[in-house]
Amino acid sequence: MVQSSATIDTELPLLLEVQTAQRLYLVPRSHVDYLVKYASATLPERDARGRPVVGCELGALLDPSDLGLPPRNHALTVALRRRTVAMLVARVTNLTAPGPIQPLGPLLTPRLARPWLLGAVVIADSPVLVLDLRRIAADVALGVV
Amino acid sequence: MAQQQPPPTPAPAETGEFLLVRVSDELYALPSAAVREVARWRAPTAVPGAPPILPGIISQRGVVTPIVDLRLMLGLAAQATTRATRLIIMHHESCDLALLVDAVLDLAALPPADLTPPPAALEPSRARLLTAVARYGDRPLALLSLPALIAAVQENL
Numbered sequence: 056m057v058q059s060s061a062t063i064d065t066e067l068p069l070l071l072e073v074q075t076a077q078r079l080y081l082v083p084r085s086h087v088d089y090l091v092k093y094a095s096a097t098l099p100e101r102d103a104r105g106r107p108v109v110g111c112e113l114g115a116l117l118d119p120s121d122l123g124l125p126p127r128n129h130a131l132t133v134a135l136r137r138r139t140v141a142m143l144v145a146r147v148t149n150l151t152a153p154g155p156i157q158p159l160g161p162l163l164t165p166r167l168a169r170p171w172l173l174g175a176v177v178i179a180d181s182p183v184l185v186l187d188l189r190r191i192a193a194d195v196a197l198g199v200v
Numbered sequence: 201m202a203q204q205q206p207p208p209t210p211a212p213a214e215t216g217e218f219l220l221v222r223v224s225d226e227l228y229a230l231p232s233a234a235v236r237e238v239a240r241w242r243a244p245t246a247v248p249g250a251p252p253i254l255p256g257i258i259s260q261r262g263v264v265t266p267i268v269d270l271r272l273m274l275g276l277a278a279q280a281t282t283r284a285t286r287l288i289i290m291h292h293e294s295c296d297l298a299l300l301v302d303a304v305l306d307l308a309a310l311p312p313a314d315l316t317p318p319p320a321a322l323e324p325s326r327a328r329l330l331t332a333v334a335r336y337g338d339r340p341l342a343l344l345s346l347p348a349l350i351a352a353v354q355e356n357l
Contacts (some may be wrong), residue, residue, distance in 0.1 A: 068286075070264060077272055109235055116248070117248040117249075118248050130267040140212055156266075157263070159247070159257065159264065159266065160264070160266055160295065160296065161294060161295055161354070162254070162266050162268070162350065162353050162354065163247060163250060163254055163257070163266040165354060166251055166254060166353070166354075167247070167248075167249040167251060168248075168249030168250075169268055171248070171249070172247070174249075175245070175264045176266070176304050177259040177264065180259050181258075181259060181261050182244065182245045182246060182257045182258065182264045183245065184247065184248075
């Protein structure tokens with residue numbers, strides 16, 4: 056059976072365009088439980104279910120030089136079993152399904168320090184990295200970073 | 201634990217065509233059969249957690265392709281990119297890669313009679329990447345083995 060292109064498009068994951076202090080990443084919408092706008096000083100100590108909230112700056116986790124969020128920013132919140140992790144970013148600009156996620160390939164993937172990347176999507180002829188946000192949140196909650 | 205070394209690639213038995221490139225101030229030859237195209241340098245998307253020999257990824261005709269810095273692979277100093285800097289888009293088995301070189305010089309045929317084995321005194325880490333050496337004018341030229349390069353990238357250098 057031949058699938059229409061509309062059917063294929065709906066199978067692409069919905070991606071959030073996430074701007075850190077200096078860089079742009081994509082995050083699957085399904086990895087984010089809540090998206091909240093915060094002043095960085097006002098992150099709550101616990102979430103609505105009483106789990107401790109761990110806050111961190113997403114860009115600096117990935118690249119220590121990616122620092123300098125504006126005073127008001129967004130938190131991508133991932134709720135785990137015992138903790139909620141709030142990853143701060145400058146802004147979340149878009150919800151989009153720009154194209155297929157391409158793997159980073161057999162040369163690069165095994166050489167990464169952490170398995171935090173799902174691949175990359177080509178936007179305007181430039182690759183944009185797609186983050187495995189749930190994996191990052193799990194590592195933050197475990198204190199391994 | 202001893203590292204598993206890939207078997208040395210024999211020198212070509214027939215005249216082959218090679219892309220001659222400059223890396224730092226040294227000359228190298230890449231088998232042209234594996235070269236898909238030569239592209240001008242453009243800034244890649246840096247990948248967090250990748251080693252310096254893999255400085256980022258580019259989109260080459262819509263395909264996400266990692267850059268391999270040949271200068272660092274060969275233990276040479278990385279110089280600032282210039283207008284002559286090129287990315288050699290190559291394919292081997294399931295691997296696509298863009299080799300970063302300082303310049304592309306020529307496309308040349310090298311007959312087997314002009315090739316000699318790499319000198320025994322060469323550092324083993326560099327010798328394993330070479331299949332043979334030759335002359336280009338009055339300058340030494342080293343033939344690179346793409347399978348050995350890929351194997352070296354995949355190992356923890």
